[in-house]
Amino acid sequence: MKRWIIVLLAALVMAAGLDRTGAKPPEQVKAVKAFHRAGQTFITFADAEDKLSADPTWGQVRDYRADTDSKRKIRYRVYRHDKPITAASLKQATRLGEVEPLSGINVNAWSLERLINQVVFGNEDQGELGRYGPFSGWNIDSPQAGKLILPRFAVQAGKALAPGVGLYVHSAKAKALAYYAVTAVAAGEENTADFGTANSLAKPVAEAAATWQPVEQAAGKPFGFDFRGTRHFYVTWVAPPLAPKPMYFNWSVLVPPNCKSPAPVELSFHGPGFSYARPSVKFFDRSIQICPHDFPFSGWYGYNDALATGGEAEDGKVRPYTIRRIDAFLKWAQGQFPIDPKRIVAVGGDGAALMAIYRPKLFAYVISMGFESRQLNRKAVKDFERAWGPRSEKIADEDGRSEWGWGEPDFVLTGQRLPNVRDKKKPPPDVPKDAPGFKQDLPLFVCGGRSWGVDPGYARGRGRMYYAIQGTLHPLYGRWGWRRADYPEKFSGLWYGLDITNDMPVPAITGASGDVDSEADGNANGWYTWKDAKETAEGFEITFHGPAGKFNLTPRRLSKFKIAPGDKVAWEIVPVQVKTWSRSKKPEPKSGQAVADAHGLVTLTGVELVRGWGVTVRITKAK
Numbered sequence: 001m002k003r004w005i006i007v008l009l010a011a012l013v014m015a016a017g018l019d020r021t022g023a024k025p026p027e028q029v030k031a032v033k034a035f036h037r038a039g040q041t042f043i044t045f046a047d048a049e050d051k052l053s054a055d056p057t058w059g060q061v062r063d064y065r066a067d068t069d070s071k072r073k074i075r076y077r078v079y080r081h082d083k084p085i086t087a088a089s090l091k092q093a094t095r096l097g098e099v100e101p102l103s104g105i106n107v108n109a110w111s112l113e114r115l116i117n118q119v120v121f122g123n124e125d126q127g128e129l130g131r132y133g134p135f136s137g138w139n140i141d142s143p144q145a146g147k148l149i150l151p152r153f154a155v156q157a158g159k160a161l162a163p164g165v166g167l168y169v170h171s172a173k174a175k176a177l178a179y180y181a182v183t184a185v186a187a188g189e190e191n192t193a194d195f196g197t198a199n200s201l202a203k204p205v206a207e208a209a210a211t212w213q214p215v216e217q218a219a220g221k222p223f224g225f226d227f228r229g230t231r232h233f234y235v236t237w238v239a240p241p242l243a244p245k246p247m248y249f250n251w252s253v254l255v256p257p258n259c260k261s262p263a264p265v266e267l268s269f270h271g272p273g274f275s276y277a278r279p280s281v282k283f284f285d286r287s288i289q290i291c292p293h294d295f296p297f298s299g300w301y302g303y304n305d306a307l308a309t310g311g312e313a314e315d316g317k318v319r320p321y322t323i324r325r326i327d328a329f330l331k332w333a334q335g336q337f338p339i340d341p342k343r344i345v346a347v348g349g350d351g352a353a354l355m356a357i358y359r360p361k362l363f364a365y366v367i368s369m370g371f372e373s374r375q376l377n378r379k380a381v382k383d384f385e386r387a388w389g390p391r392s393e394k395i396a397d398e399d400g401r402s403e404w405g406w407g408e409p410d411f412v413l414t415g416q417r418l419p420n421v422r423d424k425k426k427p428p429p430d431v432p433k434d435a436p437g438f439k440q441d442l443p444l445f446v447c448g449g450r451s452w453g454v455d456p457g458y459a460r461g462r463g464r465m466y467y468a469i470q471g472t473l474h475p476l477y478g479r480w481g482w483r484r485a486d487y488p489e490k491f492s493g494l495w496y497g498l499d500i501t502n503d504m505p506v507p508a509i510t511g512a513s514g515d516v517d518s519e520a521d522g523n524a525n526g527w528y529t530w531k532d533a534k535e536t537a538e539g540f541e542i543t544f545h546g547p548a549g550k551f552n553l554t555p556r557r558l559s560k561f562k563i564a565p566g567d568k569v570a571w572e573i574v575p576v577q578v579k580t581w582s583r584s585k586k587p588e589p590k591s592g593q594a595v596a597d598a599h600g601l602v603t604l605t606g607v608e609l610v611r612g613w614g615v616t617v618r619i620t621k622a623k
Contacts (some may be wrong), residue, residue: 040237046166050165075100112274139443304317320397414471565596
């Protein structure tokens with residue numbers, strides 16, 4: 001008798017739509033819609049939890065996320081099937097993911113630059129400028145951050161979603177007809193009973209695998225302190241192989257006025273605490289500025305695929321998702337804007353250096369205002385661990401580098417972490433002759449700050465990055481201390497009169513007698529310049545100017561003049577008169593032969609300049 005009573009009560013509970021805890025499943029989702037574009041299906045639905053205005057603030061979103069009371073907050077489950085999805089067929093459908101409320105708001109678009117613009121140019125300053133000197137300590141967690149207006153996503157170019165609309169984006173893998181449904185979940189209980197055209201598509205979406213395309217976002221309030229031109233904002237929704245799981249990322253592209261002919265590109269990598277929204281510098285007046293966002297943080301490299309998908313860090317590999325994603329965006333941008341592919345310049349610190357090392361053929365050169373060396377900062381360790389896992393021999397990248405070595409420039413180039421040089425009189429550390437950096441041609445690095453991982457000691461700046469670049473015979477112009485580096489001229493776009501492209505040869509200068517590691521005039525080849533670099537199948541020629549002294553010369557990025565390991569070459573050095581108020585006696589021309597090393601590189605040692613004279617160096621195949 002008792003058994004029948006229990007069965008009867010259970011039946012009554014089910015008939016009443018109650019779960020075993022006595023709670024009723026949430027009201028079912030409404031207004032589900034979907035459309036397909038460029039390999040991706042955009043699913044929108046009514047988000048019952050999104051009661052914010054068209055201009056929500058980060059403070060409102062933050063408060064909602066922090067609310068941990070007993071309210072049964074709704075989640076939304078997104079399903080896909082090749083047949084209409086009903087209560088009966090739900091178990092056969094593929095569950096793509098579970099979406100949190102407020103998914104129509106671009107939370108990752110938070111940026112210090114937007115906040116500063118909103119405060120300063122929106123008449124919202126309540127004394128912050130005076131108190132914070134200005135903006136000192138402002139970040140996403142600071143009290144001032146909450147006032148920032150966050151944009152709502154646009155899935156149609158420039159048209160923001162309305163308040164109360166949720167979003168999920170699925171990347172198609174093949175040509176197919178697909179049905180979608182969205183269900184509501186609360187306290188672990190899913191509404192699997194109420195199905196209809198409100199939450200389940202009556203007609204399928206035609207899908208096909210294709211190259212994903214960024215979607216232009218609503219511009220919002222313009223920056224009152226931006227550079228000349230029009231700034232566009234984009235979001236890319238990506239999945240493997242551009243991210244370890246479905247994720248979205250923000251970008252900005254600044255196009256200068258009247259940009260019709262091919263223009264150079266500044267690919268700008270923001271520093272810690274800043275974002276894609278508005279970089280602090282722009283070197284060329286006529287350049288197109290493209291700005292990726294390293295958020296969620298990836299160390300400008302990528303993520304541990306197992307850690308990102310809920311597994312154990314030791315079970316995964318750290319893959320270069322961020323570098324792949326930037327590659328893909330640049331490829332898309334070249335079809336949208338008048339970009340000169342030979343004049344792409346990497347601008348920034350660690351991110352610019354890593355991208356140039358991993359994609360050296362892409363860039364004409366690199367401009368660095370200083371390196372962050374965040375991996376060496378104890379305060380930043382947690383950020384890297386969230387992206388990569390702990391610094392461990394058990395966690396490696398695709399090339400077998402471990403202990404975070406994939407993100408350390410000197411390790412990528414030399415295969416080891418170079419030791420410190422504490423004594424200024426001692427030479428740089430030796431680089432292994434089989435170091436991987438010898439086997440590639442890097443672009444010129446123009447660096448206006450101390451090295452990545454500087455040496456200990458007052459005013460030292462040469463450090464591991466500069467040791468690695470010069471130790472593997474790559475071109476570097478570095479200055480630190482009181483005297484700023486010479487960057488390209490704003491309107492002509494020339495550096496020391498040079499129009500540098502990614503297909504022209506560049507000289508690596510090492511062992512220069514004028515190199516100094518001091519606060520006043522620290523430099524790594526900060527004094528010698530060149531012009532008239534010419535290359536043919538028969539030889540290479542270049543002219544140098546600079547102070548009296550000696551240096552070693554290694555021609556790099558040769559494409560026409562082919563030199564194999566062990567080849568003999570003939571060289572000559574001819575003096576060239578330069579304008580000066582004082583000069584030494586004209587030096588005698590010099591000539592000789594040299595043999596290419598195991599990497600096919602030829603280095604001329606002791607190239608000498610005397611006061612009032614430059615030199616032209618010619619290298620040809622020995623007869």
